[in-house]
Every structure is written in structure tokens, then in C-alpha cells.
Amino acid sequence: MKIEVRNGAATIEGYVNVTERLSKPIRDVRGQFLEKVATGAFNSALQRNDxxxxxxxxxxxxxxxxxxxLELREDNIGLYAKATVSDAEVVKLAEARKLKGWSFGFRKLEDSWDKQENMPEIRTLKAIDVSEVSILSITPAYIATSISMRADECEDLLECRSNETATGTLEYDIEERKDEEEEKPNNQKYHDILTKLNA
Known part of the structure; x- marks a missing residue:
């Protein structure tokens, strides 16, 4: 994840998720499982939601x-994002080097489960709807949260994921802000000289 601050705005870019890479263990009602996003799932999601x-x-x-x-694309590594943010809180956190990574919110359209002996099940997300990507100020340890919403007697599950292995190294490039006093030229001593010459 690369973070650059210039002229009061932050440019943040990097991988939100690496496709075909297993997550850390996630726990839900089924028990513990590992998860990965199939190649092409993000590309299809971006075609459905532009x-x-x-x-x-x-x-x-x-x-x-x-x-x-926000710019998003899936390449041969995974889902890549580039964001330009002028929000004062986010810029301040970027300047303080307190931004931690990316996360994304999605709804499952199609998945498969692979059961292996003496291993957690592996869930492969084959088709998803991506509703949002988030910049995080909290540590992204493959965060797995789910929000259930009911609509027309069907359960709609919004899931959020953050993969710290996708974030990689955090690189900051911060433009130093000068104090207002430093920016104002101090011409007092010249005024003093002119006052003495005119006296």
C-alpha cells in the first residue's frame, strides 16, 4: 500500500485483495474455514457495478x-485500487502514518466449499457483488464480518474482508507542511533600518 500526501490531499493505492490466495482462518456458524477469491470474480463484479x-x-x-x-481494476495479482482523498480526517491520519490498509464489502453470488481431511474447509468465492472498498485506520488481520439484512423473506448477507497479506509494506510519501510563521517573510529588520535612515 502506497500513501502519498500532497497539497492537503492523500493518494492511496495498492491491492485490496490477492486472488487465489487463502485467507487466515475465519469463523462463522459453519465453524472455521479458509477463503479465497477466484480469478475473474472482481472483474465480473466491476462490470456489474461500475x-x-x-x-x-x-x-x-x-x-x-x-x-x-476511486479507480478499481482486477489484474493478474488481484483487485487494485487507487483513491484520491481530501477528507481532513483521513489526510491527517495519513500524515500521522496511521492508515493500515484496505478492505472490501461484498455479497456472495456463487461460492464452493472444499472439504479436506484434518483441515478447515476452503471456501472459494466464484462470483460476488462488490458494494464498497474501505480505507482502514484499524489493523487489517483478514477482518471477517457479516451483516445480515432481510429483504422479501430472503436473507441478504453483507460480508467485509481485509487481507493484510494483500496490503504488503506500507509506503508513505508525506509532503512536509510549513508553519504559517515560516511561510510569512519577516521584513522587520529592514523596516528598522529604513526607520533609522529616515530619522
């Missing part, structure tokens, strides 16, 4: 694809 939201810690909206603040 306006994924950019959020902060899955809560506050910072922008979206259509306003140009």
Missing part, C-alpha cells in the same frame, strides 16, 4: 468511481 463506493472503515462515504475519487 460505481463502487469508497469508504472509511466501512462507515463514512468518501467518494465513488463516478466522481473520480
Amino acid at each position: 460505481n463502487v463506493e469508497l469508504r472509511f472503515n466501512h462507515r463514512r462515504k468518501l467518494g465513488d468511481q463516478q466522481d473520480g475519487s
